[in-house]
Amino acid sequence: MNSERKFFFKKSNYKNLPEYLFLFLSVAIPLIIAQFLLEKPQNRYIHIENFRYGKDPSAIYCNRGDTLHITFSSRDTGHSFFLQEFDIDAKIGPGNNQFLKFKASDPQVEPVIEDTLVLIAQHPGILNYFISKSNFRCHVWCGPMHAFEHGKLIIGPNNLLLSGLGFLFGLFGIGIKRFKNGERFFAETKIDTEENAVDILERFPWLRTLIKKSWFQPLIIAVAGLILYIVLLTTIFGTQMSGRNLGVMLIWTVWLFLVISIFTPWGGRIWCLACPLPAAGEFIQRGAITRVRIGSTMGYRNKFFGLNKEWPEKLKNGWPRLFFFLLTGTLSTTFVANPRATGIAILVLIIVSTVMALVWKLRSFCQYICPINTFLSLYGKMGKLALRKSDPQTCAKCKPVFCQKGSNGGWACPYGLNVNEIDTNFDCGMCTECIRSCHYNNVTFKWRNFGSETQIRDTSMAWASMALFVVVCAYTILYLGHWAPIRDYVNILDKANYGLFAIYTVVLWSSALLFFPIVMLGISALSKKIAAIPENTFHILKSLSAALLPLGLFIWLAFIIQMLFTNISFVGQSLSDPFGWGWNLLGLAGTPWVQLLPRFIPWMQVLAVLTGFIYSFRNLRHVLQNITQKRQQAFSGLIPMAVFLWLISSVFIWFYAN
Ligand code: SF4
Numbered sequence: 001m002n003s004e005r006k007f008f009f010k011k012s013n014y015k016n017l018p019e020y021l022f023l024f025l026s027v028a029i030p031l032i033i034a035q036f037l038l039e040k041p042q043n044r045y046i047h048i049e050n051f052r053y054g055k056d057p058s059a060i061y062c063n064r065g066d067t068l069h070i071t072f073s074s075r076d077t078g079h080s081f082f083l084q085e086f087d088i089d090a091k092i093g094p095g096n097n098q099f100l101k102f103k104a105s106d107p108q109v110e111p112v113i114e115d116t117l118v119l120i121a122q123h124p125g126i127l128n129y130f131i132s133k134s135n136f137r138c139h140v141w142c143g144p145m146h147a148f149e150h151g152k153l154i155i156g157p158n159n160l161l162l163s164g165l166g167f168l169f170g171l172f173g174i175g176i177k178r179f180k181n182g183e184r185f186f187a188e189t190k191i192d193t194e195e196n197a198v199d200i201l202e203r204f205p206w207l208r209t210l211i212k213k214s215w216f217q218p219l220i221i222a223v224a225g226l227i228l229y230i231v232l233l234t235t236i237f238g239t240q241m242s243g244r245n246l247g248v249m250l251i252w253t254v255w256l257f258l259v260i261s262i263f264t265p266w267g268g269r270i271w272c273l274a275c276p277l278p279a280a281g282e283f284i285q286r287g288a289i290t291r292v293r294i295g296s297t298m299g300y301r302n303k304f305f306g307l308n309k310e311w312p313e314k315l316k317n318g319w320p321r322l323f324f325f326l327l328t329g330t331l332s333t334t335f336v337a338n339p340r341a342t343g344i345a346i347l348v349l350i351i352v353s354t355v356m357a358l359v360w361k362l363r364s365f366c367q368y369i370c371p372i373n374t375f376l377s378l379y380g381k382m383g384k385l386a387l388r389k390s391d392p393q394t395c396a397k398c399k400p401v402f403c404q405k406g407s408n409g410g411w412a413c414p415y416g417l418n419v420n421e422i423d424t425n426f427d428c429g430m431c432t433e434c435i436r437s438c439h440y441n442n443v444t445f446k447w448r449n450f451g452s453e454t455q456i457r458d459t460s461m462a463w464a465s466m467a468l469f470v471v472v473c474a475y476t477i478l479y480l481g482h483w484a485p486i487r488d489y490v491n492i493l494d495k496a497n498y499g500l501f502a503i504y505t506v507v508l509w510s511s512a513l514l515f516f517p518i519v520m521l522g523i524s525a526l527s528k529k530i531a532a533i534p535e536n537t538f539h540i541l542k543s544l545s546a547a548l549l550p551l552g553l554f555i556w557l558a559f560i561i562q563m564l565f566t567n568i569s570f571v572g573q574s575l576s577d578p579f580g581w582g583w584n585l586l587g588l589a590g591t592p593w594v595q596l597l598p599r600f601i602p603w604m605q606v607l608a609v610l611t612g613f614i615y616s617f618r619n620l621r622h623v624l625q626n627i628t629q630k631r632q633q634a635f636s637g638l639i640p641m642a643v644f645l646w647l648i649s650s651v652f653i654w655f656y657a658n
């Protein structure tokens with residue numbers, strides 16, 4: 001056997017062969033059984049009633065090869081049955097059971113009038129075996145919540161669902177076995193240590209030279225600020241039809257996708273480097289944009305303008321911003337469906353951050369109020385990029401503490417941090433100021449392993465982790481689910497359901513702050529009991545909440561993938577006609593609505609859930625080892641949370657695949 005083959009057939013690989021076989025069988029057995037249980041193709045007759053904002057029935061279940069005979073009616077106004085995977089866009093009017101059948105791919109083709117839509121439930125070629133779920137939507141603007149009018153077509157056997165659940169079961173089994181034996185799980189790397197992280201600024205010295213320029217951050221903020229200015233103009237003065245409004249598309253589709261899928265997992269809190277929201281306040285507070293003013297304010301070596309008051313001690317935690325995050329999350333449907341509401345919310349954030357900069361010192365708004373920061377600070381802990389000291393000895397000997405107190409090269413840390421003490425991405429806004437202010441060039445960016453922070457410092461952090469999880473569950477059900485009656489609970493726009501909205505608000509807030517924490521407390525109590533862990537239950541709860549972070553982030557990812565991929569062509573259209581005033585700047589204004597890879601969206605979502613599960617499962621073991629050093633105790637203690645992660649991942653796989 002040559003050396004290359006030896007590399008691939010290492011002894012450890014043979015050792016793991018039974019596990020791989022178990023994983024393979026977990027997927028293969030249900031898949032094979034399902035193919036044998038497949039019924040013969042049959043005719044199915046379905047009538048779909050369309051209404052603001054849903055379809056009844058909203059879920060069609062059939063088998064591969066079935067012939068569907070679908071008729072339509074409308075309860076209120078014009079709607080459509082848009083099913084891109086089958087190239088169908090059936091336009092339905094009220095009081096008329098006939099419909100106009102367009103080709104979804106080319107709306108210019110003359111439509112045909114029909115009274116029954118006939119389609120065979122199968123996908124072309126090999127896709128027939130892989131694609132089970134399609135979403136049918138409405139492509140006639142029928143009101144402010146039109147974008148959420150959809151249903152689903154499930155073609156059995158649902159191979160994605162079976163293989164997703166099978167894979168999850170296999171992973172769970174292997175994980176439990178490995179944990180029992182004190183072995184590492186998949187994707188195992190060094191956690192809570194950055195000793196193998198790459199020092200980016202040492203490797204790329206030109207990057208340090210660039211960051212050291214006093215215009216570095218202002219320039220990035222200026223670019224982001226210009227985009228934000230366009231968002232404000234279009235949301236406030238442009239069309240109030242969300243899908244045609246550039247501002248809404250840029251914020252709720254593009255920016256949210258970038259923050260969730262790229263900035264945070266790769267860059268930690270790198271968005272804060274570019275964020276224009278606190279810029280005006282900060283520039284006024286500093287009395288400069290690029291210049292560093294030397295002076296003495298509140299013990300800092302820079303001259304600040306304003307009252308520079310200390311933020312109240314009792315509020316120096318994550319609770320205020322968690323409150324504002326939940327408030328924003330509660331109103332999210334209104335923001336998405338009403339462009340002007342988005343614009344006004346952004347203006348409010350800018351005004352509040354500016355006023356706060358004049359009253360309280362440094363970036364009090366970012367530290368304690370910013371709702372976005374609830375997401376960024378916690379999930380930023382998963383990020384690969386981290387701002388850290390280069391050499392601990394240099395920091396230990398540093399008396400002037402330039403990073404925290406400022407220097408002639410850079411301003412005092414806007415978040416009040418001493419780089420020597422930073423061991424988490426939670427607090428640092430990655431503004432790069434300390435890279436400029438440190439006279440010893442001892443501040444750097446490090447590139448570390450994904451998801452390698454598991455420390456939860458205080459109660460507000462633990463609660464934020466649970467609240468973020470509850471909010472993404474709520475969004476998934478509200479926006480991606482096919483249950484129209486649930487969406488009525490957030491419709492305070494055209495239906496003015498204020499009573500239902502009050503119920504929704506109470507349910508969301510109590511789930512985030514009370515019920516879900518109670519479930520987690522129960523899990524912690526169970527861990528304590530079965531493993532006889534001496535730590536108190538509340539401490540175990542705080543630690544266990546860290547295991548929610550990777551799965552939570554990947555569920556956010558699964559959520560935003562569908563939002564972006566479904567609406568991607570509206571981004572192009574609204575770039576061409578930003579205000580919806582009939583412009584056609586890029587020639588894209590009249591392009592047909594095309595979703596990006598609609599057949600594969602459920603696959604990507606299931607993959608995201610599986611990946612999140614792997615990282616959460618991996619971190620769970622580490623969390624338990626931090627609580628107790630005894631292997632058997634750690635193993636017994638992790639079982640309740642492991643089962644919980646498995647169950648919750650199963651529910652999400654079921655949701656996305658089915
Ligand atoms: S904390 Fe909020 S306002 Fe401050 S920079 Fe980050 S996202 Fe922007």
Ligand code: SF4
Pocket residue numbers: 387403412413414415416417418419427428429430431432433434435
């Ligand atoms: S530690 Fe450095 S990069 Fe982080 S917020 Fe403070 S000055 Fe900015």
